[in-house]
Amino acid sequence: MFSLEKKTPFLNPEETGEMFWEKSQAVVVPFGLEASVSYGGGTKNGPEAILKASHQLELFDEEFWQEPYLNYGIVTLKKFGIKKSPKKAVAQLQKITAEILNANKFPLILGGEHSLTPGAVYACAEKFGKITILHFDAHADLRDGYEGEKFSHAAAMRRCLDDPRVNIVSVGIRSISAGEIPFLEANSKRVKIFWGKDKGSWQIPEILKALGNNQIYLSFDIDGLDSSIIPATGTPVPGGLLFDEATAIICEVAKEKKIIGADIVEFAPIKNLHACNFMTATLTYKILSYALSKDLRNKLLKAAKAREAGNYKIKI
Numbered sequence: 683m684f685s686l687e688k689k690t691p692f693l694n695p696e697e698t699g700e701m702f703w704e705k706s707q708a709v710v711v712p713f714g715l716e717a718s719v720s721y722g723g724g725t726k727n728g729p730e731a732i733l734k735a736s737h738q739l740e741l742f743d744e745e746f747w748q749e750p751y752l753n754y755g756i757v758t759l760k761k762f763g764i765k766k767s768p769k770k771a772v773a774q775l776q777k778i779t780a781e782i783l784n785a786n787k788f789p790l791i792l793g794g795e796h797s798l799t800p801g802a803v804y805a806c807a808e809k810f811g812k813i814t815i816l817h818f819d820a821h822a823d824l825r826d827g828y829e830g831e832k833f834s835h836a837a838a839m840r841r842c843l844d845d846p847r848v849n850i851v852s853v854g855i856r857s858i859s860a861g862e863i864p865f866l867e868a869n870s871k872r873v874k875i876f877w878g879k880d881k882g883s884w885q886i887p888e889i890l891k892a893l894g895n896n897q898i899y900l901s902f903d904i905d906g907l908d909s910s911i912i913p914a915t916g917t918p919v920p921g922g923l924l925f926d927e928a929t930a931i932i933c934e935v936a937k938e939k940k941i942i943g944a945d946i947v948e949f950a951p952i953k954n955l956h957a958c959n960f961m962t963a964t965l966t967y968k969i970l971s972y973a974l975s976k977d978l979r980n981k982l983l984k985a986a987k988a989r990e991a992g993n994y995k996i997k998i
């Protein structure tokens with residue numbers, strides 16, 4: 683059994699009260715892996731900054747017209763030692779994720795660099811069979827290793843595809859190397875890219891169609907967002923998504939598909955840029971609420987009615 687974080691869990695324990703494993707569906711896993719960084723560092727500090735910033739969030743969400751966490755409950759694992767080599771860290775996270783899934787709970791991993799994702803994905807594929815990764819990122823991450831490291835952050839999606847049960851839909855890509863193109867072309871049935879350059883013309887039904895009928899694992903590299911709104915990441919790239927563009931896609935996906943787990947990676951906090959910490963914490967809360975609200979479409983419709991009626995007591 684896991685040890686739970688009591689002092690700095692996700693969301694403010696003074697307001698939310700102590701949350702319990704048995705009653706919670708969401709399990710936040712702080713996994714500040716930093717082993718194969720190639721440009722700016724600092725992802726090892728990501729989880730703590732996100733957890734601290736989460737204490738500043740309003741628990742009430744005007745989209746849900748309630749405090750959505752009350753419906754699903756969130757616990758946070760106590761910080762633990764992470765294996766130094768990316769390969770061993772991946773195996774470590776696979777084991778942790780499998781335990782969470784076997785308890786019928788939802789793993790939400792806070793990175794840490796992107797190289798951790800295959801660990802969570804392998805566990806999901808083991809449990810659910812065929813899965814599709816909804817992957818937000820500036821980078822395709824399809825290299826077969828980088829700078830001598832097979833499990834590099836730059837190879838995150840390639841390593842996920844090592845499991846034949848995994849497909850990927852990547853959103854916001856605007857940085858890919860010539861060497862990745864032949865692999866992409868040869869695997870067009872398993873990897874679909876919605877390029878950042880086309881974001882003005884993306885259609886939600888097309889993204890839903892690309893995701894197919896598999897269950898969904900969400901891997902959100904924070905550099906999928908535009909570098910102007912979130913410079914706090916190792917390899918920031920311009921031309922990315924705005925916050926509400928990303929959350930709108932996740933919301934629509936959560937209405938139609940079952941999301942079984944998620945990670946938020948590559949966040950590297952910068953001192954005094956606390957807006958970035960807050961944004962990443964907000965994104966985490968939104969992802970949990972979308973993924974874990976039963977019958978999301980109906981719930982949001984009822985919330986909209988309650989909001990318009992000015993009747994907060996209405997039961998949602």
Ligand SMILES: [Mn+2]
Nearest residue numbers: 820821903905
């Ligand atoms: Mn990236």
